[in-house]
Amino acid sequence: MRLIVMFDLPVDTSEDKRNYRKFRKELINEGFLMIQYSVYARVCVTKQSAQFTENRIKTFLPPRGLIQTLTVTEKQYNSMHFLVGDQKDDVRNTSDRTVVI
Amino acid sequence: MGWRSIVVTQHAKISYSGRRIIVQTNQNINEIPIDDIEVLLISTTQAVITARAVSELARAAVKVIFSDDTGEPVCETVDYLPNNRSVSLLQQQFNWDVTRKEMLWTWLVTAKIQMQITVLQKQQIDTSELDYEFHKIEVNDISNREAVVARKYFPLLFETGFERRNFQPANAALNYGYSILLSFINRNIVATGCLTQLGIHHHNDENQFNLGSDLMEPFRPIIDWWVSEQDISELTPEIKIQLVDLLNLELKFNGKNTILRNALKNHVTNCVSYLNGERETAKVEVELGDEISDHALNRNV
Numbered sequence: 001m002r003l004i005v006m007f008d009l010p011v012d013t014s015e016d017k018r019n020y021r022k023f024r025k026e027l028i029n030e031g032f033l034m035i036q037y038s039v040y041a042r043v044c045v046t047k048q049s050a051q052f053t054e055n056r057i058k059t060f061l062p063p064r065g066l067i068q069t070l071t072v073t074e075k076q077y078n079s080m081h082f083l084v085g086d087q088k089d090d091v092r093n094t095s096d097r098t099v100v101i
Numbered sequence: 102m103g104w105r106s107i108v109v110t111q112h113a114k115i116s117y118s119g120r121r122i123i124v125q126t127n128q129n130i131n132e133i134p135i136d137d138i139e140v141l142l143i144s145t146t147q148a149v150i151t152a153r154a155v156s157e158l159a160r161a162a163v164k165v166i167f168s169d170d171t172g173e174p175v176c177e178t179v180d181y182l183p184n185n186r187s188v189s190l191l192q193q194q195f196n197w198d199v200t201r202k203e204m205l206w207t208w209l210v211t212a213k214i215q216m217q218i219t220v221l222q223k224q225q226i227d228t229s230e231l232d233y234e235f236h237k238i239e240v241n242d243i244s245n246r247e248a249v250v251a252r253k254y255f256p257l258l259f260e261t262g263f264e265r266r267n268f269q270p271a272n273a274a275l276n277y278g279y280s281i282l283l284s285f286i287n288r289n290i291v292a293t294g295c296l297t298q299l300g301i302h303h304h305n306d307e308n309q310f311n312l313g314s315d316l317m318e319p320f321r322p323i324i325d326w327w328v329s330e331q332d333i334s335e336l337t338p339e340i341k342i343q344l345v346d347l348l349n350l351e352l353k354f355n356g357k358n359t360i361l362r363n364a365l366k367n368h369v370t371n372c373v374s375y376l377n378g379e380r381e382t383a384k385v386e387v388e389l390g391d392e393i394s395d396h397a398l399n400r401n402v
Contacts, residue, residue: 028121030134031137045104090132091133092133092134097104097105097346097360098105098106098345098348098349099105099108101107101108101109
């Protein structure tokens with residue numbers, strides 16, 4: 001199961017930019033991977049853990065802007081079409097239970 | 102929370118940054134969220150790990166297993182003071198009721214022998230000898246049927262003349278699989294706040310993991326099964342990785358479909374709460390699927 005976070009944040013003032021940087025960094029610290037600009041995804045084992053992660057995100061939201069989340073199943077996520085470009089090759093982008101490095 | 106095993110097999114630097122474990126190899130940099138990791142197996146001596154990474158992994162209750170120059174697991178990290186370990190809990194463990202310990206050991210041995218018989222049946226081997234011994238189990242296994250069965254079981258499963266103590270590649274694979282299983286059980290024991298040293302039947306002074314050795318018994322035959330299905334002439338990295346991957350084997354535990362790593366977690370909690378007097382039984386019913394295929398592994402998240 002994947003939790004996808006999509007956002008548009010204002011970057012007009014230096015305070016806006018700081019809020020944006022802080023939010024993005026926190027997302028990465030939560031284990032999210034940038035699958036493209038402003039779109040982040042993370043593997044969650046169950047629906048509960050997706051909910052849990054979303055609740056954690058709610059603790060560091062910036063004051064303004066637009067942030068949306070979407071939960072999709074593993075199957076739905078993997079059937080995503082790549083019209084141009086390729087999938088990110090990253091451990092965080094797989095759901096394998098055993099990862100060999 | 103963790104659900105992932107990470108196996109490091111090559112020259113790497115393992116460090117910590119922003120709630121992620123960074124594994125830097127010659128080719129690329131892998132970042133893994135620390136909350137996802139359950140076991141970190143460093144199966145090479147070519148890796149370095151930072152003290153910060155070790156301490157953060159311990160805090161996240163991740164089992165870190167180190168290997169020697171032959172790739173055999175040699176040691177593991179054990180949390181110094183897990184936050185759920187209290188004096189009262191330890192006192193409870195030291196005062197575990199003798200009858201409960203004996204009953205649990207009986208169940209564990211019964212389940213183990215039953216599993217051994219199942220494994221033999223899966224290989225179409227005659228189990229009448231084992232069945233005969235199985236019916237003679239007594240409470241606390243005072244007649245030590247467990248050892249008697251094991252002595253008959255291994256030569257039946259592998260070729261005649263097979264001994265657990267010599268240096269055959271199959272033995273090396275078994276030992277490898279068992280140590281991964283033991284480490285994983287230990288991780289769960291530590292998570293319940295118990296001491297791994299104080300067992301219910303094993304009481305070897307040199308064994309730091311007596312309790313783990315007790316509780317893992319019913320699950321050993323799974324490793325035996327897998328190893329007996331392979332034609333092992335050498336313990337290759339590929340085989341080691343597949344042994345680690347066995348933690349994701351799909352099976353039925355106490356009537357519920359699950360994977361081995363979750364079954365082990367349940368099993369440890371059941372046993373400990375039975376010993377603490379919080380429940381009346383700790384049943385161990387394991388049903389294996391028809392075959393171990395790669396397809397059965399790695400499938401569900």
